[in-house]
Amino acid sequence: MDPPTFTALVTGSSSGIGEATAWRLSRIPGARLVLVARREDRLRDLVSRLPVPATYIAIDLTEEDAPGRILARVQEHHDRLDLLVNNAGASWRGTFSDEGYDNVRRTMDLNFDSLVRLTEAMLPMLRASAPSSIVNVASTASRISRAGAGAYSASKYAVAGWTDALHLEERANGVHVGLVLPGFVKTEGFPADELTGKLATRWLVTSADKAAEAIYEAGPGGKAERYVPRPYVLVAVLKVLAPGLMRRVLGGAAGEMVVTKTGADAADRAKQNQG
Numbered sequence: 235m236d237p238p239t240f241t242a243l244v245t246g247s248s249s250g251i252g253e254a255t256a257w258r259l260s261r262i263p264g265a266r267l268v269l270v271a272r273r274e275d276r277l278r279d280l281v282s283r284l285p286v287p288a289t290y291i292a293i294d295l296t297e298e299d300a301p302g303r304i305l306a307r308v309q310e311h312h313d314r315l316d317l318l319v320n321n322a323g324a325s326w327r328g329t330f331s332d333e334g335y336d337n338v339r340r341t342m343d344l345n346f347d348s349l350v351r352l353t354e355a356m357l358p359m360l361r362a363s364a365p366s367s368i369v370n371v372a373s374t375a376s377r378i379s380r381a382g383a384g385a386y387s388a389s390k391y392a393v394a395g396w397t398d399a400l401h402l403e404e405r406a407n408g409v410h411v412g413l414v415l416p417g418f419v420k421t422e423g424f425p426a427d428e429l430t431g432k433l434a435t436r437w438l439v440t441s442a443d444k445a446a447e448a449i450y451e452a453g454p455g456g457k458a459e460r461y462v463p464r465p466y467v468l469v470a471v472l473k474v475l476a477p478g479l480m481r482r483v484l485g486g487a488a489g490e491m492v493v494t495k496t497g498a499d500a501a502d503r504a505k506q507n508q509g
């Protein structure tokens with residue numbers, strides 16, 4: 235008899251938390267990985283270094299036909315799917331008055347709609363492979379909003395709300411649905427240089443490996459949700475118990491301190507400079 239396999243699909247695995255997740259999942263006996271992101275060179279390199287069988291699909295998840303193309307590729311190479319990690323995401327900063335609906339739309343497109351559409355495509359395969367799991371990567375921004383990050387928070391609140399319902403719906407089908415809520419994790423998309431540069435705030439920032447471990451726990455580990463690092467749960471508790479206080483804190487110097495620059499904004503600026 236062939237040894238059991240564990241097939242996992244990880245979106246946003248060309249860098250940061252997704253890449254760390256690929257390494258974490260490669261420690262599962264029988265692991266086979268399918269890695270998804272846009273940068274093909276990154277994915278090809280990662281696949282060549284991982285110690286387990288892995289393939290990649292270089293695709294923009296916001297494209298209309300992305301879910302169907304991903305499903306077809308997975309079915310071509312695998313007869314089951316044990317874990318879907320919906321991790322790809324980005325944040326473009328800016329107030330609503332400056333950036334408007336366009337910024338809300340593009341953020342929702344990537345962080346929420348593409349996640350929902352991919353889940354819809356992969357769900358029959360996950361059910362057929364039950365017990366299996368889905369992990370949706372949300373954010374502490376799913377519980378609190380900061381000025382200049384409203385579009386991002388809206389998309390991540392949506393992910394958290396939708397995840398809770400899906401969990402209840404899919405329980406009977408043997409598909410566990412977990413949620414991961416990272417705080418500040420140093421990655422290309424979220425460099426957090428403003429925080430790591432100061433002794434007073436350095437402790438707020440954690441590593442992608444810690445987030446990857448939380449993804450494992452919220453998936454095959456069967457946990458409902460995991461904050462990264464764990465004490466960030468206090469932010470969510472405070473928001474519920476003392477919303478007025480939270481608004482005052484976030485409206486003051488502490489609020490300004492935690493609005494960090496993002497990789498997506500840097501990429502936009504680089505594109506504008508080229509054009």
Ligand SMILES: NC(=O)c1ccc[n+]([C@@H]2O[C@H](COP(=O)([O-])OP(=O)(O)OC[C@H]3O[C@@H](n4cnc5c(N)ncnc54)[C@H](OP(=O)(O)O)[C@@H]3O)[C@@H](O)[C@H]2O)c1
Pocket residue numbers: 245246247248249250251252270271272273274276293294295296321322323324325344371372373374375415416417418419420421422423424497
């Ligand atoms: N780091 C943090 O502080 C933090 C905090 C809370 C939540 N999160 C969440 O964690 C997740 C991972 O972020 P990260 O910190 O690891 O940032 P990252 O290093 O920038 O990773 C984002 C990943 O998403 C992929 N991606 C972006 N747009 C895509 C698109 N249109 N189609 C396909 N793939 C796309 C990127 O790959 P390509 O560019 O190659 O496509 C990359 O692999 C995100 O959902 C983020 O919101 C991060």
